[in-house]
Amino acid sequence: KHPLTDRPFYGKVPERNSFVVKGKVGDADGTLPSVMVKLKGTDIRTSTDENGNYSLTIPEGSGTLVYSSIGYLVQEVPVNNRNTINVTLVAENKTLTEVIVVGYGTQRKSDITGSIVSVNEKALREVPVANLSQALQGKGAGIDIQKGGGNSKPGASPVIRIRGVRSISADNGPLFVVDGIPFNGNINDLNPDDVVSLEVLKDASSTAIYGSRGANGVILVSTKRGALGTPVVTYSGYAGFTKNLGEVNVMNGPQFTDLKKWAVVNGNYVDGKPKYTGIDDPRLLTDGIFAAEELEGIKSGRSTNWQDLIYKTGLNTNHQVGVSGGVEKTQYAVSAGYHNETGIYPGQAFERFSVKASFDQQLGKIVKVGLSSLNTYNTTRGEGANPMGQVLRASPLTIPYDKNGTLLGFVPGSANQVWNPLADFVPGAKEENRKRFGTFTTLYVDVKLAEGFKYKFNAGTEIKSDNYGNFYGSATSNNLGGLSTSSNRNSFRSNYTLENILTYDKTFATHHRLNLTGLFSFQESLSQSNRFNNSDIASELLYYNPTFGANLTGSGDYEKWAIVSYMGRLNYGYKNKYLMTLTMRSDGSSRLAPGSKYQLFPSAALAWNVLEESFMKGVKAVSNLKIRGSYGRVGNTAIDAYQTLGSLGSAVYNFGDQTTTGVYLANVVNPGLKWEYTTTANIGVDFGLFDNRISGSVEAYKSFTEDLLLPQNLPATSGIPNAILTNVGKTENKGLEFQISTVNIKGDGKKEFSWTSDVNVFINRGKITALQENVINDITNSRFVGQPIGTIYDYRRLGIWQNTPADSALARSLGLSLSGTGSVIGNIKVDNANTTPTAAGDQRINADDRVFIGSSQPKWSGGFTNRIAYKNFDFTVVAFGRFGSTIVSRVHNSGFANTFQGNYNNLNVNYWTPTNNENYWPKPNAASTNTPNNSTLGYFDGTFVKIRSLTLGYVLPSSVLTRIGGKSLRIYATANDAFILFSKYRNKYSGIDPEAIGSDNNRGDVNVDTPAAYSIIFGLNMTL
């Protein structure tokens, strides 16, 4: 029997006749456990057992019982001397009372005036992930999340962009706020299982209260806390495997042999005549063109697939155990988690242990205190491990071993440029470990000063330690047979925030609701680190100790900054009809020069709940209609500490064996530096139709970012080598966002079939409107006025120069060579876009012929979630897509596997030969390191739709559960990232995954790195 049902909670023994009330509590679907039953005005209470039964002893048969449970309307029932009272609770109408977290407080959803995407716990759990950013993919309009540089390694954090990109040289990532406190740590330091909701604040009205840090959006993270009721024990866990999502299509042995022969034939002329008659010329096998090992491979028909030699199946597992519960004045939640995933190469892994505890305690009637502590320890192995460059280039005619079975160093036949990738995987050859420990603890004291008047002290501290170490043996791709090297880095960061918040909540004259919030906060962050590097280490086991190595060098860093903030906010509502929010924040920062340390960030928002108007009474089809608009200014703190002070550079010299370190003026003082700021206007409509069967919102926004931080190069004659950071550039972003949720088939998902969908579609158009020094085209840095950040500027590829009279005539008119190894026939033909004659009067293809090829900015993006439930089964599909962006595939255009030189293995493409008039891929040519204009081979339409996850779940029936003693149990299977649709890059040009963005340059760069992987996992969620 449940211990709490036996006796009154506070043991107040009745003096007179006791009166016992029993009964059953349920809802429309059946009985309800853990419902609080309380005698109004007293401490006498109990809660229902698993079957919804309760029994409460009260002093007499009068009074009123109060029934409450989360998610249900509170019901009060007078006892009237009845001994049996059965109650049916009614579920809350979510849309009216749903409360969401906003900056420095919470608000009823109906009162929100800004633009906020809220992702609840259920939606978060739909995609089992290693970190929160992955969980957000496809979940909200305006939230664009992609892999950084296409990095698919375990422990990699994706890049988040909210409403596009606005900063050129500063960070474009959003601010994370965890339980009210700004979080500076790594997203991997948060266990997604501990999080119950995410709120993404997008417009200036909702972010302006974060002042100098709000410009890139704010993500509010709420972690799990205890709730009133009997203790609930939960376990969730999954395990599965990860596999590479395909292979890069490189040539096999015979294909590579032909390519290399063609390269040599096309690249060797003697006295203007081809040295070789064709690829059947026998001298091609005797002229030292192929390495001895390659010739052997040709003879024996060898075809080594180097990718097969390194890919393996990764494992993926996650466990979380939690206990939560609470009585009236005390609530708690405690959980522990474990996550481990290994990559598709040996030596890559990410592991995390986490422990979280929270307590909330009411002290008397006016004070409440609470504490929450999130602690994680994680290790990442092999974060820099990237054998792809070697794997894709290694000659398929060779094998990784010599005749004696010894692992080779350089792969034969590749000009001593390709190191045997398998050598990196020899145990002990390579170590790369990162260990992070972090605690993030928040504490609050809530004091009710008077009716509606509250004071809250909120404090948070974040302490991180990060230890990184690596060792690369001599025989690895890092050192190519040179000295072994190692490095160690220790860093420590502490960070604390103190907030004093006063709120005053009052309704005047029935209709005027007023809420005032005042804040004073102080945040200080300190980080320090040091590292040492050395080489020639005596043994790989010693890489933590430089004593046994040689050539020790070191470096260190120290940084401290603080922000002092004042913020005031006024929320005013008239009859729930007209709503207004005014905020003003002032941030003072240590990072700016004296005299300009403080900056103001104001914002205003208005909303109109049209549904509350009398004229809407008759419109039954509309169940929600709100129009809102906001305008405000937010900042970006992207100025490093000490940047306004100027600095000296260091330069090492030696007089003989006497080494010295000199200093010189590298950066001059710039006292005028200030924050970048963004002014945003936002208009939105929230709607609900047919009893909210269709609900959603439409938003339009425009933002102007000014005083952009851009390095201004000084003339070299100034003697100051480094550019001075100045506030000069401007960018603009505008966009449209649609977010719609529908109940396609309304049912309970048990006996009746149910189907719901969430769809979001968003369009953002960004462009640079001003650059430094009145520059229009900053080609070196790929920044162009009038174009989005992340734009590609290059020649336009037309095809291949064919051996036709027309092409020859054109080539001749452009002064291009038509004979010998430098003949353009068979090479990439680019557009002579600029037809203005040059000063010399002739037509040439030169740098002026480059044009805008595209950018990482998609035409539109969207996400799509479908949930179907029937009987005890549920099925969820989460998909997202980007349409019309341009990506840069380094696999296709860098000097790695697509040079057409024949030195290295090549992508398996249908290249041009005299008899194959291919018009896309050029001829092989041993005389050029890269095929001319090779950069143009890397641009692809980045369109794709990715099935982020497919999940099939089954909830065990309660009859089975009772037997095993649980409350609920769901088992499921999920396929993550298993399908990429509509991607030409993948389907036609043998790319693997088009999802990529460079976190620094914001270009859609797919690097030559760990290829994308998919995972299949099996899991269960259980409540006891």
Added chain:
Amino acid sequence: CKKQLTEEPHSILTPEFFRTTQGFKKGLDAAYAGTRMLWGTQNLFTMTVIGTDEFYTGKDGNNDINKYNSNYNTSNGTVAAVWKECYVHINTCNGIIENAPQVTGIDEQLKSRMVAEAKFLRANYYFLLVQFWGDVTLNKTFQTAATTAASRNSLAEVYEFIINDLKEVIATPALFVGPKAAGVRPGQANKAAALHVLAKVYLTRAGSAAKKATDYTDAYTNAMEVINNSGLSLLPDFGQVYAEGNEGSNEVLWSVQHTPNLAYNGPNNSGGADNVLNHMWVPQYELQPGMMRDVFYGRPYIRCVPTPWLTNTAFQERVNDTRYKKTFQTVWYCNNAASIPVWTAPLPAGAPASAVVGKPKFALGDTAIFMPGKDVTNAQIAASRYLLIPPRNYTTSLSPYMQKYNDTKRADLNYPSIRSVIVYRLGETYLIAAEAAFMGGASAADAVNNLNMIRRRAAFPNPNPELMNVSSIPSLDFILDERSRELCGELTRWLDLVRTGKLEERVKLYNNEAKGNIKPFHVLRPIPQSQIDATTTGAAYPQNAGWF
């Protein structure tokens, strides 16, 4: 709160530090370190060695700048890098010189020497600037604020400034008299080096628009001062001048230091300050039968190859003059057993008696490549056991290897050189004296005498060095030819040709790849576009004539 918002750095140095006693000392170290960003780098190498009558682009060179083609333009990165490095370190020198009077706690003698050293370095940086670009911005004071305005000072003014600096250096009593003086550290500035530079500055100004009547005389006088009073002397054997480990020999006036200490010398430790001259000339020997890459023969960067004029004409005399074989490597010994070729049937006519079909042509350690330096027949080539390459078969990937910067003592074949770079040596002082005398600074006999000093040394160990003597100097070209034989590859040729007004003429004569492109305006490097773009205040920064 005010206090909380005040910054107090603990891991960076702010500009105020530069004014302290410690900052003064460390500033001078940085001014020296700046020389490493020039002498030993690929940038200065590219601007002084290739595109001349001596060397042109090798297979992996691909330098538009050296072909003077239309892609060599104002955006050229090599030119911009050297321009910038000079100005950064001039500013460091300016800071030292300007702060000196205020710096306390340092012996006045030592202080005056340090100021002299800074002036020596400043003169060297300005000397490079004025030779490459002509009129340049003359910063005489320490720049500490962001400035976006700049203008050019006249050639005459810049030369005046350099000469004045060097005269003050030479007149500083505390300065070390020469590189061998007691207490001098390797690489440290000294009076003998300053005299050498001063001689060269006079000689160069004499060939410029800013010339003065006394320049050749002054050049000769200062050069002779070094020759007679520096205490240095020519090494007996030319082959020893560039021998590994001999960078501090009795002939060296000033060198830029590099180090075998791998903590401060690449890969990845030096921030662009490496001496990579060891890689620049290495040809593609490794792909030939019996050969593979190793530390001894070096990493083939193949940035340049000698012009036929250099190997076949300038070094035509190889009996009395030993410098050809001491400058060029022409034999490679087999270091790769796996790729030794075998004789195939039928054996070529004239094959050695030991040749057997199916058997290796040679063994490990035997000759694998040989360049006889004279023509041989195709039959001889076919019958040779090793790869025989006569001059007609020299290619841009494989021809005689200019070995002055060879470095066999590195930790790994990809590592940069650990050798210091000799910037000024007594051998050149004689040639400066000869040139100055020939141009009118002294008698014809003085010119011949100084030239013959160098020529006689070139005969070592031949018993009769007098055979090398010439009785007269027929032309300035003869001095330039002699400079090639003595100094080829030593980071000075392009400047020598400009000084003597012979760049266009001799490139057209001897450099096949550049002769069709070179124009008169190429005697000045373009002002970097970045300089012009960044000069946003005041008048536009003027470009050199011919460049746009």
